[in-house]
Each structure stands twice: as C-alpha cells, then as structure tokens.
Amino acid sequence: QVQLVESGGALVQPGGSLRLSCAASGSIFSIYDMGWYRQAPGKQRELVASIGCAGRTEYTDPVKGRLTISRDNAKNTVYLQMNSLKPEDTAVYYCNADIFICIPTVEAVCVRGPKGNYWGQGTQVTVSS
Numbered sequence: 049q050v051q052l053v054e055s056g057g058a059l060v061q062p063g064g065s066l067r068l069s070c071a072a073s074g075s076i077f078s079i080y081d082m083g084w085y086r087q088a089p090g091k092q093r094e095l096v097a098s099i100g101c102a103g104r105t106e107y108t109d110p111v112k113g114r115l116t117i118s119r120d121n122a123k124n125t126v127y128l129q130m131n132s133l134k135p136e137d138t139a140v141y142y143c144n145a146d147i148f149i150c151i152p153t154v155e156a157v158c159v160r161g162p163k164g165n166y167w168g169q170g171t172q173v174t175v176s177s
Contacts, residue, residue: 050074050166052143057171060133064175068128070143070168077160080146082119082126086139086173093142097128110136133175143168 056068072079083098097107097117105117116129126143144167151161 049149050076050147050164052145052166052168054141054143054168054171057141057173059174059176061177062133062135062175064133066130066133066173068130068141068143068171068173070126070145072124072145072147072166075150075161076124077148077150077158079121079124080148080163082117082143082145084117084126084128085142085144086137087142087170088136088139091139096141099126130173133173135175138173138175140170140172142170 051073052070054068054070056066058066060066080101081098084096085093086096087093095108096111097105097115099105099117099119107115114132117126119126144165146163146165148163149161150158153159
C-alpha cells in the first residue's frame with residue numbers, strides 16, 4: 049500500500065556532488081520521521097541522516113557539514129544533498145520513513161491508520177576517480 053522510491057545515485061569523482069531523492073506514494077495519511085541509511089560492502093547498514101516532521105535534523109559525525117537532509121511534505125519526498133563526496137561515502141543508500149497509512153471510511157473520508165516503518169529499494173552511490 050505504501051512505496052518508497054529512491055533516485056539520484058550515480059558514479060561521481062571525489063569532491064563531487066549528488067542529490068538523492070525519495071518519494072513516498074500510496075495510501076498515506078501522514079509521514080513522521082524520514083531518514084537516509086547506507087550500507088557499504090561487508091558493513092552493516094548505518095543511519096546517515098534523519099529529519100522529523102517539523103524539520104529537526106540529525107547527522108552521523110562523518111557526514112556533518114557535507115550532507116544535508118531536507119523534505120517537502122507536500123510532495124511526500126525526502127532529499128539528501130551530498131557535497132564534497134569521499135570514496136568512503138560509497139554505498140547503497142536507502143530511504144526509510146515512519147508512515148501513518150490512510151484508512152478510507154464509508155463516507156470516503158481518509159482517517160489515520162496504524163504507523164508502519166517502510167524502506168526503499170536502495171540507490172547506488174559510488175565515489176571513485
């Protein structure tokens with residue numbers, strides 16, 4: 049019922065920039081926290097950045113000052129602006145969101161349903177010369 053679709057991953061040279069996007073679609077009532085995770089080969093998935101529904105952001109130390117998370121609530125979309133990229137940023141980047149689903153009533157009104165945690169399929173970011 050709910051899908052997260054990432055885009056924007058690519059091969060980029062060290063020092064370059066990328067902008068990742070993640071759009072949520074489906075039976076959505078509202079979206080709470082959204083975040084970006086990454087998983088490098090042979091490593092565990094780790095949280096990169098998160099943003100609350102009111103815009104409060106948090107970052108893991110290695111990306112502070114280089115990566116910026118933002119969201120457009122009207123478009124149900126979260127972004128990750130990635131600047132000054134380093135080879136150690138190479139990973140599959142995953143979008144994650146806490147979403148309250150929409151439950152339609154007999155009057156065709158959307159009411160808030162239960163909250164679920166959803167993942168996108170991932171997008172590859174490779175930083176290499």
